[in-house]
Amino acid sequence: MLVLRPVQLSDLPHLQRLARESLVGVTSLPDDGERLRDKILDSCTSFEHQVQNPGPESYCFVLEDQPTRNVVGCSEILATAGLGEPFYSLRNRHFNSASRELNIEHEVPALSVCQDLSSHTLLRGFHIDTALQRTACAELLSRARLLFIAAHPRRFAEAVITEIVGYSTENGDSPFWDAVGKHFFDLPYAEAERLCGLESRGFLAELMPQYPIYVPMLPQAAQDCIGRIHPEGQEAFDILTREGFETNNYIDLFDGGPTLFARTAGIRSIVHSHIAVARPGSAIDARGRYLVSNDSLENYRAIVAELDYIPGQAVTLDERMCAALKVREGSLIRLIAL
Amino acid sequence: MILRPVQVTDLPALRALVRQAGRGLNSLPANEERLNHRLRWAMRTFAEQVERADADYLFVLEDDDQQVIGVSAMTGAVGLREPWYNYRVGLTVSASKELGISRHIPTLFLNNEMTGQSELCSLFLRPDQRLEGHGRLLSVGRLLFVAEFPHLFGDKLIAELRGSADERGCSPFWDSVGRHFFKMDFSHADHMSWLGNKAFIAELMPRQPLYTCLLTEQARAVIGKPHGNSEPALKILSAEGFAHQGYIDIFDAGPVIEAPVSNIRTVRESLLLDLSIGTPDDQAPLWLIHNRRLENCRITTAPGRRVGDCLTIDRLTAKRLQLQPGDSVRCVLLRNQQRQAVAA
Numbered sequence: 051m052l053v054l055r056p057v058q059l060s061d062l063p064h065l066q067r068l069a070r071e072s073l074v075g076v077t078s079l080p081d082d083g084e085r086l087r088d089k090i091l092d093s094c095t096s097f098e099h100q101v102q103n104p105g106p107e108s109y110c111f112v113l114e115d116q117p118t119r120n121v122v123g124c125s126e127i128l129a130t131a132g133l134g135e136p137f138y139s140l141r142n143r144h145f146n147s148a149s150r151e152l153n154i155e156h157e158v159p160a161l162s163v164c165q166d167l168s169s170h171t172l173l174r175g176f177h178i179d180t181a182l183q184r185t186a187c188a189e190l191l192s193r194a195r196l197l198f199i200a201a202h203p204r205r206f207a208e209a210v211i212t213e214i215v216g217y218s219t220e221n222g223d224s225p226f227w228d229a230v231g232k233h234f235f236d237l238p239y240a241e242a243e244r245l246c247g248l249e250s251r252g253f254l255a256e257l258m259p260q261y262p263i264y265v266p267m268l269p270q271a272a273q274d275c276i277g278r279i280h281p282e283g284q285e286a287f288d289i290l291t292r293e294g295f296e297t298n299n300y301i302d303l304f305d306g307g308p309t310l311f312a313r314t315a316g317i318r319s320i321v322h323s324h325i326a327v328a329r330p331g332s333a334i335d336a337r338g339r340y341l342v343s344n345d346s347l348e349n350y351r352a353i354v355a356e357l358d359y360i361p362g363q364a365v366t367l368d369e370r371m372c373a374a375l376k377v378r379e380g381s382l383i384r385l386i387a388l
Numbered sequence: 389m390i391l392r393p394v395q396v397t398d399l400p401a402l403r404a405l406v407r408q409a410g411r412g413l414n415s416l417p418a419n420e421e422r423l424n425h426r427l428r429w430a431m432r433t434f435a436e437q438v439e440r441a442d443a444d445y446l447f448v449l450e451d452d453d454q455q456v457i458g459v460s461a462m463t464g465a466v467g468l469r470e471p472w473y474n475y476r477v478g479l480t481v482s483a484s485k486e487l488g489i490s491r492h493i494p495t496l497f498l499n500n501e502m503t504g505q506s507e508l509c510s511l512f513l514r515p516d517q518r519l520e521g522h523g524r525l526l527s528v529g530r531l532l533f534v535a536e537f538p539h540l541f542g543d544k545l546i547a548e549l550r551g552s553a554d555e556r557g558c559s560p561f562w563d564s565v566g567r568h569f570f571k572m573d574f575s576h577a578d579h580m581s582w583l584g585n586k587a588f589i590a591e592l593m594p595r596q597p598l599y600t601c602l603l604t605e606q607a608r609a610v611i612g613k614p615h616g617n618s619e620p621a622l623k624i625l626s627a628e629g630f631a632h633q634g635y636i637d638i639f640d641a642g643p644v645i646e647a648p649v650s651n652i653r654t655v656r657e658s659l660l661l662d663l664s665i666g667t668p669d670d671q672a673p674l675w676l677i678h679n680r681r682l683e684n685c686r687i688t689t690a691p692g693r694r695v696g697d698c699l700t701i702d703r704l705t706a707k708r709l710q711l712q713p714g715d716s717v718r719c720v721l722l723r724n725q726q727r728q729a730v731a732a
Contacts, residue, residue, distance in 0.1 A: 147569065147592045152580070154592060158569060233601035234482045236489050245487070253484040257491070260480070261597040266568035268602065 052122065052187050053374045054194045054343075054352040056097050057090050057110040064112065064121035065090070072177045079124070079175055080247030096129070097348040101205045104129040104171060109198065109205075111350075113178065113191045116374065122182055123191045126175035127198065129205055132168025138254055139167050139300040139309060142265070142276065160262035161230075161276075167300060167309065171199070173212040176286050183285055186339065186354045186388055192289045193341055194352035196319040197384050201345040209313050211300075212290060215283040216307025217275050226306035229272030234259050242304060258303065275306040283307065293318045323386040324361065328377045331366035334358055339388040342367075344375045351375045359385060389522060390708050391529035391687040393434040394427050394446045394459075401456035402427065402448070405512055415510040416459065433464070434683045440540060441468035445533070446510065447685075449526050452708075457517045460526045461510035462534070465542055467503035473590040474502055474635040474644055477611060480599065494611075496598040502635065502644070506534075506541040507548070511621060518620075521689060524722065525676070527624045529687040531654040532678045536718050538655075544646050546635075547625060549618040551642025552610035561641035564607030569593055577639060593638055612636050612643045627723055628653045658720040661699040665706050665713050668693045675699065677719040679709040686710055689722060 057065070065086045069079040080086065089110060096107035106129065113123035131137040141164045144157035173195055178188050199206045218224040218239065227239040235242050235257050245253065265273055277297060279287050287310070294317055295310035302309070314320060319341070336356035343352035353374050359365055365383065367375070377383060394402070402423055406416045417423050430446035432438050443464025448456045466472040475496040483490040508530060513523055534541050553559045553574070562574035569592050570577050577589065600608050612632060614622055622645065629651045635644040649655055654676070672691035677699070679686045690705040699719055711717065 145594075145596075149589065149591045152589065152592070154570070156569070156571070156592075158594065160594075160596065229602070233493065233599065234491060236482075236491050253487050253489075256484040257482045257487075257489060259482075259599060261495070261599065263599070263602060264568065264594055264596070267564065267598075 051116050051353060051370060051374055052113050052182075052190065053116055054111050054113050054190055054350075056348060056350055057093050057112050057124065059087070059090050059094070061112050061121055062087055062090060065124060068121070068124055068177050079177060080244070082248055085248060093126075097350075101129075104205055104207050106130060106133040107205065109195075110175065111191070111194065111198075113187060123178035123187070124175060125173070125177070125191050125195055127195050127206070128172040128174060130168070130207060131170050131172040131211060132165055136165050136255065137168045137172070138163055138165060138258065138303050140164070140303050140306075141166060142299045142301055145262070145264075159265040161265060161301070162262040163258050163260070163303065167211055167311075169207060170209045170211045170311070171207040171314070173210060173290075188285055189289060189388060190341055190352060190354050192286060193293065193319050193386075194343060196293065196317055197323055197341060197343040197345075197352060197386070198350060199314065199317075200320040200323055201343065201350075201384060202347065203314070206314060208315070209311060210295075210317065211309055211311050212286070212295070213302050213309050214279045214287045214307050216302055216305030217278040217280050218305060224275070224305045225269070225271040226275035227304055229268045230259070230263060230306075231304050239304065246304075254303075272306070276301055277306065277308040279307055280305075319386050323384050324359075326359065326383055326385060327364040328372065328375075328379065328381045328383045329364040329366050330369065330372050330379055332368055334366050334368060340385045341388055342371070342375065342383055342385045344377050345382055345384050346376070349376055354388065357385070389452075389525055389688060390450050391447050391460075391525055391685075392450060393683065393685055394430050394448050396427060396431065398448055398456050399424060399427060402459065405456070405459055405514065408514065409512045415461070416512070430461070434685065436682065438464075440464035443540065445530070447526075447530065447533075447687075449513070449522060458513035458522060458526045459510060460508070460512075460530055462530050462541070462545075463507045463509065464540060465504050466507050466546075467500055467505075471500050471590065472502050473498060473500060473593070473638050475499070475598075475638055475641070476501065477600075477634045477636060478597075480597075494600040496600060496611075496636075498593065498595050498597075498638070499635075502544075502546055502646075504542050505544040505546050505646070507546050508625075509547070521674075523620060524624060525687070525689050527621060528628065528654055528676060528722075529678075531628060531652055532658060532676055532687055532718060532720060533685060534649060534652070535655040535658040535720075536678055536680055537682065538649060541649060544648050545630075545652065546644050546646040547621070547630065548637050548644050549622055549642045550615040551637055551640030552613050552615055553640060559610070559640040560604065560606035561610050562639055564603045565598065566593065566639055574639065590638065607641070611641045613641070614643055618642070653723065654720050658718050659694075660716055660718055661694065661697055663706060663709075663711055663713055663715045663717055664698050664700045665703055666693075666700040667702060668700055674722045675701075675719045676722055677701070677705070677709060677717050679711050680716055680718050681710075684710065692719070 093110035140161040148155040224239040295312040298311040300309040449458035480495040630645040630647040632643040675692040
């Protein structure tokens with residue numbers, strides 16, 4: 051059974067493996083032992099802190115196979131996108147020009163560096179073993195974060211965003227980077243991504259373009275990257291768009307990948323999840339598959355389970371489920387149909 | 389040859405010249421009505437009936453048979469009625485000491501900084517008449533006029549030289565920049581800019597600074613580079629002290645060359661002398677001479693001998709200038725004559 055839980059220091063080797071395997075562009079999984087260690091420690095601290103309002107907390111989760119203890123995936127929530135470090139995006143906005151005399155009016159899209167999305171909660175760091183892609187486990191890994199937000203609303207902002215990794219070729223080249231970022235950063239794409247994960251991001255502010263960039267002046271290959279996702283990002287994109295996330299004309303500074311946005315109060319798993327009472331039992335006449343979480347904080351657990359759920363009634367969980375969720379008779383659980 | 393203000397009787401000759409010039413001379417419209425309008429406006433300018441903001445000094449080059457073989461002009465001021473746009477080639481530095489990265493990116497800034505300055509324009513000489521003396525009179529004669537009437541002009545004179553284009557008239561700079569905002573060919577936009585004014589076309593140009601690293605390589609290569617056809621004009625004006633200070637045309641990136649009026653050689657070195665009529669010797673240097681009049685302006689080049697405050701020229705020259713002995717002239721040695729004069 052796969053169980054989602056907060057990361058622990060002992061997970062470090064697993065995280066390192068996942069970081070190594072993750073796609074360039076998933077910068078929140080830096081391939082660096084010390085950085086990953088810091089990330090784990092920050093996460094533990096966040097789970098322990100009393101929080102009244104979203105701050106710099108980061109909540110990192112892993113998907114663990116029980117009983118083998120293999121970590122097969124991880125995902126993360128950053129309570130505030132741009133608190134510790136500024137959160138830069140490119141806003142894709144039309145500049146209107148008109149000439150009455152010539153009877154010409156047109157909109158020209160231009161990309162401007164901004165920090166507009168800084169105050170939102172950021173979902174990031176989603177990575178799952180290839181074998182588990184497009185399974186219920188991927189849903190669990192992604193959406194359990196949303197159930198966590200539902201359980202602890204004070205810790206998060208009124209809107210949630212995520213960046214879907216943008217298009218790059220098999221060689222690891224990004225046409226968008228080659229047409230834009232490279233001119234200012236003077237680095238290959240992979241190197242820029244790597245630095246982003248390691249260094250403090252001050253260098254970004256120093257190097258990035260200050261003036262808007264007119265889209266029609268970019269080579270077509272770069273224009274095509276605007277809002278385009280890498281195939282490996284498709285699953286994350288699909289899961290979250292089903293949750294009500296939408297593109298909002300912000301793209302990633304490096305690879306042009308789209309940002310997805312949703313008001314917290316409008317996210318499906320948050321709005322439509324139900325609180326129910328757990329009842330340990332043995333026989334379940336399962337009628338559906340559900341994502342189930344225990345609504346805790348540092349003992350947060352979430353699983354996929356086949357249940358017989360009737361609103362208003364207690365939900366029967368078998369022994370394995372109870373152990374995985376660390377619940378017992380009368381505990382509150384949160385669930386939503388898969 | 390004389391350089392004189394245009395007259396209403398010059399209309400047919402002007403039309404013929406404009407047709408000959410074809411694409412190269414945008415500022416003289418081929419349309420008869422517009423040409424007529426410009427001609428009449430220029431006459432009012434020379435009659436001091438218009439404000440500097442609207443002043444248009446249109447000169448023609450005429451031979452002794454009264455054939456008009458060339459044309460050149462100056463405006464009183466650009467940008468005072470409608471904004472006058474150029475790009476200035478500036479610099480953006482993108483650097484991180486920590487990472488040891490430093491990128492110097494030439495950047496184009498849209499601006500109106502030439503506002504109020506006077507523009508040299510509309511220069512055309514019939515191809516079969518392209519002898520050195522003619523080009524110089526047509527071009528530099530205007531500068532002597534400025535020397536006489538500086539109050540009619542701005543602090544600077546500017547000239548927008550045509551930018552690089554290929555044989556088909558395509559401008560790589562236009563293709564990389566302007567085309568995306570106007571959705572038309574360069575020749576069409578160029579043509580339209582003289583149907584009215586550049587101002588409302590400038591309303592459609594990108595107003596944000598442009599990083600040149602985002603332009604095509606061909607576009608970058610032509611920034612500030614004049615068209616081959618502009619080389620003779622560039623040579624003459626450079627010798628007068630005009631230089632490129634980083635401003636370019638917004639359509640084809642051709643260079644704007646400029647000079648403060650007080651720095652222009654012809655202005656600085658011009659003298660006021662009294663005419664005497666005689667026979668200058670064979671070694672007499674060439675002078676550029678202005679009869680100091682406005683509406684009846686006559687400018688010519690001729691051999692002359694200076695003695696003290698007197699300039700001796702021949703009778704024919706005096707006739708061309710419509711002057712009598714003892715009349716005052718403003719004159720300047722033609723540049724390459726100076727060395728000869730000194731040697732003699």
